[in-house]
Amino acid sequence: MRPRGVPGLGKQPPCSYVLLWFAGEFGGANSFPARGEDNRYGKERAKLVAKRAAVSKKVAALKAGDAALQQQIDELNAALSADPPPDQDDMFAMMDQVGTLSDQLNQDTYKLQDLGDELEAADQNLAAAKKLHLSNVRNTLKYRKQVADYCKRF
Numbered sequence: 001m002r003p004r005g006v007p008g009l010g011k012q013p014p015c016s017y018v019l020l021w022f023a024g025e026f027g028g029a030n031s032f033p034a035r036g037e038d039n040r041y042g043k044e045r046a047k048l049v050a051k052r053a054a055v056s057k058k059v060a061a062l063k064a065g066d067a068a069l070q071q072q073i074d075e076l077n078a079a080l081s082a083d084p085p086p087d088q089d090d091m092f093a094m095m096d097q098v099g100t101l102s103d104q105l106n107q108d109t110y111k112l113q114d115l116g117d118e119l120e121a122a123d124q125n126l127a128a129a130k131k132l133h134l135s136n137v138r139n140t141l142k143y144r145k146q147v148a149d150y151c152k153r154f
Contacts, residue, residue: 037140041133048129052122059115066108073101 076098080091 037133037136041129041136044129045126048122048126052119052126055115055118055122059112059119062108062112062115066105066112069101069105069108073098073105076101 076094079086080094080098085091086094
């Protein structure tokens, strides 16, 4: 969309607006390099950080649950190896419970590995988003400089 006019400056050719903008007269290039790009990056980064925080929260909860499971397994193993051994029915029930808890602990270990991979991917996505943002800002500034140089010819 072509600007219609700047109040108080009269009628000017389109390139003069660009020069005024690049000169910083109207909050242009000197005040902020790439406002739209920064907004886009801010939104994307917020989403990625929120996703990473959610995965980190899952990891913390899973580790806390694993510590409780390990404590229960240790208590059952201590009861199984007590000096007066439990009767046979109680012993088999405790062994079954230890087996169930061990299976749950193994499943949680695999989940932790998967969540660790997700955290690593989230870190890589954040780094890639920042790299793209910096590239876009650099390209925007180069483009604006080219437009200003082109307009100076007239």
